[in-house]
Amino acid sequence: MAEILCKNNLFSPYSHLCTSVSPKNSSSVVGFPSLQFRSVKFSSQSFFHGGKFILQEWKMIPKRGNLQASHAQMSLCIGKALRWWEKGLQPNMKEIQSAQDLVISLSNSGNKLVIVDFFSPGCGGCKALHPKICQFAEQNPDVQFLQVNYEDHKSMCYSLNVHVLPFFRFYRGAHGRLCSFSCTNATIKKFKDALAKHTTDRCSLGHAKGLEESELLALASNKDLSFNYPKKSVQKSPLESEEKTLVTAWR
Structure with a gap:
């Protein structure tokens, strides 16, 4: 269960998980009377992996004897937890x-x-x-x-x-x-x-x-790896080549 208030179709991929709410049937958070929330049920699969969702703030403004609701949007980003x-x-x-x-x-x-x-x-x-x-x-x-x-x-x-x-x-x-x-x-x-x-x-x-x-x-x-390594050819020193030539000539 997560408690958020968001406006329909404002963002993805969580718009299908959210509903809008009017001030009269919403509840406020203690200490933040202007912030309204409504409970929304999520599926068992977690979507909060670096995602972004929006909270909607409602504020009551008097107008000609009636209360008019205005709102402001607040975005929150939830970072991916380090392994x-x-x-x-x-x-x-x-x-x-x-x-x-x-x-x-x-x-x-x-x-x-x-x-x-x-x-x-x-x-x-x-x-x-x-x-x-x-x-x-x-x-x-x-x-x-x-x-x-x-x-x-x-x-x-x-x-x-x-x-x-x-x-x-x-x-x-x-x-x-x-x-x-x-x-x-x-x-x-x-x-x-x-x-x-x-x-x-x-x-x-x-x-x-x-x-x-x-x-x-x-x-x-290893065929599973994309790694190429040409086998190094062993180069003989000039002294070794000269000794081999002398041995061949002696024979």
Whole structure:
């Protein structure tokens, strides 16, 4: 049951749920005598997901001994409620949208520590751990946190051999993957120790490695994903080619 007063056909999609009312058969709200309401029944399905509806205000104005009703419209917007994995996010936290997004995010990370957080909306351990992950992200603004929703990317997680949640993988620069493990609130020390160990200053030469080549090939061979990865050809050094030529000539 919701109590609103709205004018017919003024807006969508809620106009079919509303009725207009005259001042004589309406009731006012305590403290707001000019605001009139009438009860309207809604269906069991909720329509208030970022929608907009209008309240109609009636005001009694004396005119030649009679009361004349005038009204003003007030619009209210009901925002969409945040889901638990969307709460407390920091600027250095990003939700991955695709396999391509994950690969690009890792390859563009430079020498920065990147933590990939695999979670599921229905995982109780993930939900309980989320506030602490947000706290770690706030305390370590130089660390990039990438969130992967398992329910939205099951096929990708399968190709990356992620089968336990919550699950974390640490990457950094040319070193690539540093460690991977699963932990909960009870074993949060494992996460703290890994974070303290891998946030220390270090220098890695070369571009960020990101995923292993075997993982890239697994993603590319997954027909459910739109990801292409050409296998790199191994180029031999001039010294190796010269040695091979000498061996052939000797024979």
